[in-house]
Amino acid sequence: MTQETAKPVRAPRRAPAVSRQAVLDAATRLIEEQGVAGLSMRKLAARLGVAVTSIYWHVGNREALVDELVQEMVHGLDTLAATGSDPVARVLSLATGLRRVLREHPHLIGLVNERGMTPAMFLPSQRALASEVASAGLAGPRAADAVRAVQYHVIGFVLVERHTDRSPEQRPSAEELWLAEPAADAALAGALATPVDADRLFAVSTEALVRALLTKQ
Amino acid sequence: MTQETAKPVRAPRRAPAVSRQAVLDAATRLIEEQGVAGLSMRKLAARLGVAVTSIYWHVGNREALVDELVQEMVHGLDTLAATGSDPVARVLSLATGLRRVLREHPHLIGLVNERGMTPAMFLPSQRALASEVASAGLAGPRAADAVRAVQYHVIGFVLVERHTDRSPEQRPSAEELWLAEPAADAALAGALATPVDADRLFAVSTEALVRALLTKQ
DNA sequence: AAGCCTTCTGTAACACTGTTACACCCGCGA
């Protein structure tokens, strides 16, 4: 299929018009510009000034192409490390680090999840999380729950905010709806009529979750 | 466009081959069977024994069709009510109710989020959540944070588990990877090598989050 | 030198998608 199956490393006969990496890079750019739906093999070929079949020769097919991009992103999560003094702070640092990396690839994060690669993606950080959770005094199933709860919370949060961010105009925005009807607690209604501050909400909710998980019992 | 614009209610000249509702129902069935990607206008027309243009006449276009389905689901969330005695239990009942309804429409939940309709979808339950949070003693921005944190947590959890469930074979499953390398805490590693019990994980993480949010300070 | 083999690219097609311009039927009101 691809040129990786060549057993003896031999100099290329002719200067290739495109390389596998060039295709991946162009695909990444295309996705960043137009979203995943905007990634078409023909557009990719046109942008590289090459016929469609060349793309197929280099990366197999569209599915494999996207898989490759996903893999690249997953490997970007390998370097996460905890910082801070107490376990809660260290787990929080991991969580915010995860969110930061995930938000750098807003288009790919959904793909990772759709491909069921969430566990694989989280494995490196899962080790780090497990280590911190263990040093916080948790063990066995309870510790595993804590690790997974943090993982689900972080990626779930990013999945939600990914689309909440970029919704240009909500049909009836939650803000309007809260202001339209009088509620019992005016202060609460006013607060809920405010646009979501994702950074703060993530900090608040994650800290609450982590603190509760680590100090439970 | 559609037949809804007929001002005087007049008996149909001829018995229509399909109705708008029949199209919506068939689309729902098609999506449940083959996923959102399996919903094509031609398949829909063929299943109804009708030409493609009839579908367009009744529902406009594919986007509008899906929007309609999403709206139907959103309205399914109107009837959620809290049960239980203390605020924590009542909020948890809302959260589990939300998750239950969302899981009944696994294919649509992603669409709702992609369309940026998550706020609108959650508005009814948001009122209920706000009421419970207020009666727990929280007010103003802090209460709003609690409400939104629960929302993000629930929908994020469902978004994650939606695809974690049905991944047939993970490339390297997290289970294998944990068993392959020896870890510091054998019990933790063993627990993490176990498949995720989503129901239990949801209960544990949500209770931890809610309890922390409601008793903060 | 001749031929082959591998790598890489291009042409052209297939089946599929959403969408629409257009013609047609047919029952009701005038």
Add this chain to the structure above:
DNA sequence: TCGCGGGTGTAACAGTGTTACAGAAGGCTT
């Protein structure tokens, strides 16, 4: 009887992923 308008059908357009097939061009063996 005529027209109108709701509802349907035919056929096309452009776009998609994918592939069978035909080349080109350099290194290898004979």
